[in-house]
Amino acid sequence: MTDVEHRGVPDARPAETPAFPMARDDLFAPPEEYARLREDQPVCPVHMSVSGRPAWLVTRYEDVKAILADPRTSANLKHRGYPLQIDAPEDLLDTIPRILPTMDPPDHTVQRRLLIPEFTFRKVEAMRPHIQKVVDEHVDAILAGEKPADLVAKLSFPVPSQVICELLGVPFEDRYLFGSWARLLAGRDTSQERHIEAEMEMSDYLDDFITHKQKNPGDDLITRVMQRNEEAGAGLDHDALAWVARVLIVAGHDTTASMMSLAVVALLRDRAQLAELRTDPALMASAIEELLRYATIADSSTGRVATTDLEIAGHTIPAGGGIIPAKASANWDPTVFEDPERLDLRRSPNHHLAFGYGIHQCIAQTLARAILDTTLTTLTTRVPTLALAAPESELPIKTYSLVHGVYELPVTW
Amino acid sequence: MQVSADEDRCVGAGSCVMSAPEVFDQDDYGTVVVRDEDPDESQWPAVAEAIAICPAAALRIVRESTP
Numbered sequence A: 001m002t003d004v005e006h007r008g009v010p011d012a013r014p015a016e017t018p019a020f021p022m023a024r025d026d027l028f029a030p031p032e033e034y035a036r037l038r039e040d041q042p043v044c045p046v047h048m049s050v051s052g053r054p055a056w057l058v059t060r061y062e063d064v065k066a067i068l069a070d071p072r073t074s075a076n077l078k079h080r081g082y083p084l085q086i087d088a089p090e091d092l093l094d095t096i097p098r099i100l101p102t103m104d105p106p107d108h109t110v111q112r113r114l115l116i117p118e119f120t121f122r123k124v125e126a127m128r129p130h131i132q133k134v135v136d137e138h139v140d141a142i143l144a145g146e147k148p149a150d151l152v153a154k155l156s157f158p159v160p161s162q163v164i165c166e167l168l169g170v171p172f173e174d175r176y177l178f179g180s181w182a183r184l185l186a187g188r189d190t191s192q193e194r195h196i197e198a199e200m201e202m203s204d205y206l207d208d209f210i211t212h213k214q215k216n217p218g219d220d221l222i223t224r225v226m227q228r229n230e231e232a233g234a235g236l237d238h239d240a241l242a243w244v245a246r247v248l249i250v251a252g253h254d255t256t257a258s259m260m261s262l263a264v265v266a267l268l269r270d271r272a273q274l275a276e277l278r279t280d281p282a283l284m285a286s287a288i289e290e291l292l293r294y295a296t297i298a299d300s301s302t303g304r305v306a307t308t309d310l311e312i313a314g315h316t317i318p319a320g321g322g323i324i325p326a327k328a329s330a331n332w333d334p335t336v337f338e339d340p341e342r343l344d345l346r347r348s349p350n351h352h353l354a355f356g357y358g359i360h361q362c363i364a365q366t367l368a369r370a371i372l373d374t375t376l377t378t379l380t381t382r383v384p385t386l387a388l389a390a391p392e393s394e395l396p397i398k399t400y401s402l403v404h405g406v407y408e409l410p411v412t413w
Numbered sequence B: 001m002q003v004s005a006d007e008d009r010c011v012g013a014g015s016c017v018m019s020a021p022e023v024f025d026q027d028d029y030g031t032v033v034v035r036d037e038d039p040d041e042s043q044w045p046a047v048a049e050a051i052a053i054c055p056a057a058a059l060r061i062v063r064e065s066t067p
Helices: A033-040 A061-069 A090-095 A107-119 A121-144 A151-156 A158-168 A172-185 A192-215 A221-232 A238-269 A271-279 A281-295 A327-331 A365-382 B015-019 B041-053
Strands: A043-048 A054-058 A304-306 A310-312 A315-317 A322-325 A410-412 B002-005 B024-026 B032-034 B059-062
Touching: A033 A327, A054 A061, A061 A310, A061 A322, A061 A327, A090 A192, A107 A121, A107 A221, A107 A238, A107 A365, A121 A151, A121 A158, A121 A365, A121 B024, A151 A158, A151 A238, A158 A172, A158 A221, A158 A238, A158 A365, A172 A192, A172 A238, A192 A221, A192 A238, A221 A238, A238 A271, A238 A281, A238 A365, A271 A281, A271 A365, A281 A365, A365 B015, B002 B032, B015 B024, B015 B041, B041 B059
Parallel strands: A054 A322
Antiparallel strands: A043 A054, A304 A322, A310 A315, B002 B059, B024 B032
16 A cells, blocks of 8 residues: 555544545446445445545445534535545635535525525426427437437437526537536546646636626526525625536536436336336336436535534544545445335335435436436337447446446447 | 424425425425415325425424314
């Protein structure tokens, strides 16, 4: 073991602890170590591969849920103890303002309230015809094109990308920029250099975009957030608004796209349940919840720092200690989900933590569900002969990505 | 059953509306609105689910006071 520089709790000996993240090289199953950890070491000291920082990995459902709801934790990724997984230099981290997923109350509460009205049930229902149109256009293009087609490039990525960009009021021709930045920024394997480059390009773009919106208000989320900001006296300045746009774009791209690809793979694997979905469209709602649980693409996205000494499952995490509540582990906890390795589209109850839990729970989850619902329903009805064009074992998995998924999904029909 | 929602805790996730749309709604701000404070027994499982999954623990059943 090489000497690793570590910051944080003095007594930890990172070289002797398991490295995090652990390999997730199955399409759906969480890293295999999690099962043993849930049994024997529910609060396990680890060290972050990228920085050597020590942290505590929490794997049982009840404990993951408790941590995510615990007001004695902070989501601040600038904290020395935060379980950082990206190779971003500290001086870069210092320059970025706090963004919604990494803010704590009371600032978090203020900012979240500016955004909540954009993602209500009614708002999302009103978007459905438009989402359907976007999906139809992309499916039309696939059906008119060559076989095999890469569903990642032709459907999973562009559909959420277009929906989010239109929601935000980003010009149509610019939407591909975001897909590319989002991919880079969410990747654990992005080099520091490329990360900085992508950061700067995106910052510049959004800076100009906010200026443009201030002068040319439109019927879009950014304009409405700006208005609400004024009315509520929330005090978000130009930079903060650019960051609001940015976090929505980055948070919504890779996640929904990955989920869509993995959902297709899971459904194609199980012809019997897929047939049930076709004959019983009312099944889609619970099917989506099960697909969310099964895939749990954002296993460790919700890093936390203990703000006081915390006790979980008989272990004490000291104040300042980093915590990794592993949502994929929680969602495959057999004491909560019977036969968690089985995809059961009718699974009920299904109180999964795929969207997180607590005050940071995914703000756009209703929109994410609507995009998934529309896409999967359209695919199952319009492309009944959809099939993989490569064996599952050959699908390139994002083994160490912050957002689990596949890089490519060749299909035919 | 008396259903109560704490608007200050609400984070607008909308999970309650998803589970029990007859009982819960969201206002224009996304904050929870209890449509039916005393829902029929047929709604109780859905209400229980809504309470369980609320990410902000904003929902609860209030004990009806004894006369």
